[in-house]
Amino acid sequence: MNVRMIEEPGCREIEVTVRSAPGDSRAARIAERVRSMFGRLVGYADGGSIDRLVVPLESVISIETAEKRAWIHTVGGKRLESPMRLYELEDALEGTEFVRVSRQALVNLDHVMGIRPEPNGRLALKMGNEDIVIVSRSYVSDLKGRIGITH
Amino acid sequence: MARNREQDGFLSGYDNRNIGSAVGMGLLTGSLITVIMLVLSIAVGAAISGLSDWMRYYLSYIVAGLAGGILQQLWFNYHPTMRFAYSARLLGFGITYYVVLAACAYFGSWLPAGNPWAWATFSIIFLVIFAAVTFIIGVSLKKRGIEYTERLDEYHAKRRGE
Structure with missing residues (x-):
């Protein structure tokens, strides 16, 4: 793989071109990573569609795994299938408002409307789409640290 | 880089890394086997003598x-x-x-x-x-x-x- 940086005076936007042989899945993953750095995720509509949809991060409520796939839940009730796995999305979304809350889910803290403590050291998050997401014990301290809950 | 935490956990199905989790898993499966054996023995006893x-x-x-x-x-x-x-x-x-x-x-x-x-x-x-x-x-x-x-x-x- 060759990586080249070209600096052009007068260039107003960063443009990233990923060039590869047809069907190279690594190239697709690299493109996804770069897109997420610019605040966007790509998904495919539920039902096996090949139409690719690009969604801004601020409209993503949560990302969950089900049926061995990662599903992006957006404002407006859409569910999109991500070409990336959950741990790849977690890496790509590091430094954003997304936080891992269990082995199956990432949530966008901007869409967390309420927090409720549960026994056994868990938390229940009320999301903007009225869904309840449970924070597993092993992820509670990370989440509390992000929000500023000290005990 | 985040760890692939899918591999963690007491019931994850992977090798137990310490004796506590191995014994714990053993107790869980042992309890299930015990219940099955008790139910079967009661079923057999009931079939034989009510x-x-x-x-x-x-x-x-x-x-x-x-x-x-x-x-x-x-x-x-x-x-x-x-x-x-x-x-x-x-x-x-x-x-x-x-x-x-x-x-x-x-x-x-x-x-x-x-x-x-x-x-x-x-x-x-x-x-x-x-x-x-x-x-x-x-x-x-x-x-x-x-x-x-x-x-x-x-x-x-x-x-x-x-």
């Missing part, structure tokens, strides 16, 4: 145990019920488990059949304890919930630059 009092007694305890586990999962770990407050779920668990326990107590002759006071005492003690536990836990969780929501609101306000 359902005796001791068989009903042990079967009622097995049912009470299994039902407790299932109801616990349904009320506290099943997604559709998670939208209710914990105290409501605890109350729901208490009422449904009371019905099961009463049925098991009757079937297994835990209490003297012709003594309504024994039944009344059993019911009152169970329900009073449950109501007290529900109230205490509910108050504690509500207090913490208010504090957590305040921290969340502050976090959102800071994000908005207020």
